[in-house]
Amino acid sequence: MATCRSSSPSSSRLSGPEKIPSTSIRVLRTVESVRRWRRPHLFDHRSVGLVPTMGALHEGHISLIRAAARENHLVVVSVYVNPAQFGVAEDLASYPVTWDADTAILAKLDRELADDGANLGRISAVFAPTTAEIYPAGFPGQEVDSKGSFVTITPVGEVLEGASRPTFFRGVATVCMKLFNIVQPERVYFGQKDVQQTVVIRSMVRDFMLPTEVVVGPTTRAADGLALSSRNVYLGERRRAVATVLHKALGAAEAAYLEQGATDREMILGAAQKVATDMLNKQMTLAPEKRVRFEVDYISLADPTTMEELSVVDPASGGILSGAVRMLPVEAPQEGEDLGHSGGPAVRLIDNIILPPK
Numbered sequence: 528m529a530t531c532r533s534s535s536p537s538s539s540r541l542s543g544p545e546k547i548p549s550t551s552i553r554v555l556r557t558v559e560s561v562r563r564w565r566r567p568h569l570f571d572h573r574s575v576g577l578v579p580t581m582g583a584l585h586e587g588h589i590s591l592i593r594a595a596a597r598e599n600h601l602v603v604v605s606v607y608v609n610p611a612q613f614g615v616a617e618d619l620a621s622y623p624v625t626w627d628a629d630t631a632i633l634a635k636l637d638r639e640l641a642d643d644g645a646n647l648g649r650i651s652a653v654f655a656p657t658t659a660e661i662y663p664a665g666f667p668g669q670e671v672d673s674k675g676s677f678v679t680i681t682p683v684g685e686v687l688e689g690a691s692r693p694t695f696f697r698g699v700a701t702v703c704m705k706l707f708n709i710v711q712p713e714r715v716y717f718g719q720k721d722v723q724q725t726v727v728i729r730s731m732v733r734d735f736m737l738p739t740e741v742v743v744g745p746t747t748r749a750a751d752g753l754a755l756s757s758r759n760v761y762l763g764e765r766r767r768a769v770a771t772v773l774h775k776a777l778g779a780a781e782a783a784y785l786e787q788g789a790t791d792r793e794m795i796l797g798a799a800q801k802v803a804t805d806m807l808n809k810q811m812t813l814a815p816e817k818r819v820r821f822e823v824d825y826i827s828l829a830d831p832t833t834m835e836e837l838s839v840v841d842p843a844s845g846g847i848l849s850g851a852v853r854m855l856p857v858e859a860p861q862e863g864e865d866l867g868h869s870g871g872p873a874v875r876l877i878d879n880i881i882l883p884p885k
C-alpha cells in the first residue's frame with residue numbers, strides 16, 4: 528500500500544527558519560533540522576566544526592568558537608545542559624541557563640568573525656535541542672544503575688573526575704556520540720580546562736573510528752589565573768578572591784618540575800599540597816564573616832594518555848597535573864553580601880596544567 532506523507536506547511540516554512548535576531552545564525556532544535564542543514568554541505572565540501580557547550584557562554588567558549596571558525600567553513604555551537612552527566616545530588620536544577628545572553632554573545636562574535644579575513648568561516652548554526660529530542664527512547668535517568676543506551680569509556684573515565692562523579696563521563700561520552708552523529712563534524716573543539724574530558728573524547732573517537740578530528744584549545748583564564756568556568760557564577764565576591772587556590776597549587780607543582788627539576792610524585796604534589804594547606808590555614812585565622820573554607824577533592828599527577836597516576840614523571844612524555852576543590856558556602860553572610868548565583872551553594876572547581884616533555 529502506498530504511504531502518503533502529510534504535506535501541510537510547517538510554521539517554520541511559513542515564517543522562515545528560526546535565527547538569532549539580526550544574524551544569519553540558524554537556531555536548530557531537532558535532529559531532523561540539523562540533518563537537513565548538514566546534507567548539502569556534504570556535497571559542496573564545506574567543512575563543519577562543532578563546539579559542544581552547556582551554554583552560559585564565556586571567553587573560554589568564545590576561544591573555541593574562534594578556533595573552529597579559523598579552520599572550518601561552518602561552525603555549529605551546541606547549547607544543551609545534558610542531564611545524564613549530572614549526578615543525582617549535583618547542580619542540574621541550578622545550572623546557569625542564559626539563552627538571551629548566549630545568543631547576544633554569539634551574534635557579536637559572528638560579526639567579529641565576519642570582519643576578520645583570517646577566518647575560513649563563521650557561526651552557521653546553534654543546535655539547542657530538548658532532552659526529548661536527544662533521548663528519543665525516554666531519558667534514562669541520572670542514577671548509576673540507570674538502564675539505557677550509553678557509551679562508557681573505561682578505565683580512563685573511572686578515575687579522578689570519574690571517581691568523584693560516577694555517571695559524569697558516561698553522560699558526556701553518550702551525549703557527545705549523539706552530537707557527533709547528528710552534526711557529523713569534520714572537527715570538534717574542546718577546552719583543556721576539562722582535560723580528562725578531552726582524553727575521554729579522544730579515546731571514544733579512536734575506539735569507535737569516528738570520522739572527526741578532536742581539537743583541544745588552551746584554558747582561558749581571568750587576570751588572576753582562575754580558569755573561566757560557567758560555575759564561577761556561584762562563587763560570589765568573597766569566595767571568588769580565594770578560588771585561585773587550585774591554580775596556585777598546581778602552579779607550585781609545575782614549578783617543582785620545570786624549575787627545580789623534580790620528577791618524583793611526592794616532591795611535585797607536595798609543593799601543591801603545601802600551597803593549598805597554607806592558604807586554608809591563613810583563611811582559618813580570619814573571623815567567620817571574612818573567611819573562606821574549601822576542601823581539596825584531589826590533586827593528581829597522571830599519565831597524559833591514560834590518566835593513570837604516576838609515581839615518577841618520565842621527562843620524555845611529561846604528565847598532567849590536575850585537581851578539584853570544593854569551595855564551601857560562606858559562613859556568617861553579611862547584610863547585602865554578594866553570595867553568588869543560587870545563594871552560593873558549595874562549588875566544585877577543576878583545573879589542570881600540562882607538564883610538557885623535556
Ligand SMILES: Nc1ncnc2c1ncn2[C@@H]1O[C@H](COP(=O)(O)OP(=O)(O)OP(=O)(O)O)[C@@H](O)[C@H]1O
Binds near residue numbers: 591718721757
Ligand atoms: N576556561 C576555559 N577555557 C577553554 N575552554 C573552556 C573553558 N571553560 C570551559 N571550556 C570548554 O568549553 C566547552 C563547554 O564547556 P561547558 O559549557 O561545560 O563550560 P564550563 O565553563 O566548563 O562549565 P562548567 O562550569 O559546568 O564546567 C568544554 O569543551 C570546556 O572544556
Ligand SMILES: CC(C)(CO)[C@@H](O)C(=O)[O-]
Binds near residue numbers: 579580607699702
Ligand atoms: C562536552 C559537553 C558539552 C557535553 O555535555 C560538556 O561536558 C561540557 O560542556 O564540557
Ligand code: BAL
Binds near residue numbers: 581612613721
Ligand atoms: N565542563 C564540564 C561539564 C560538567 O561539569 O558537567
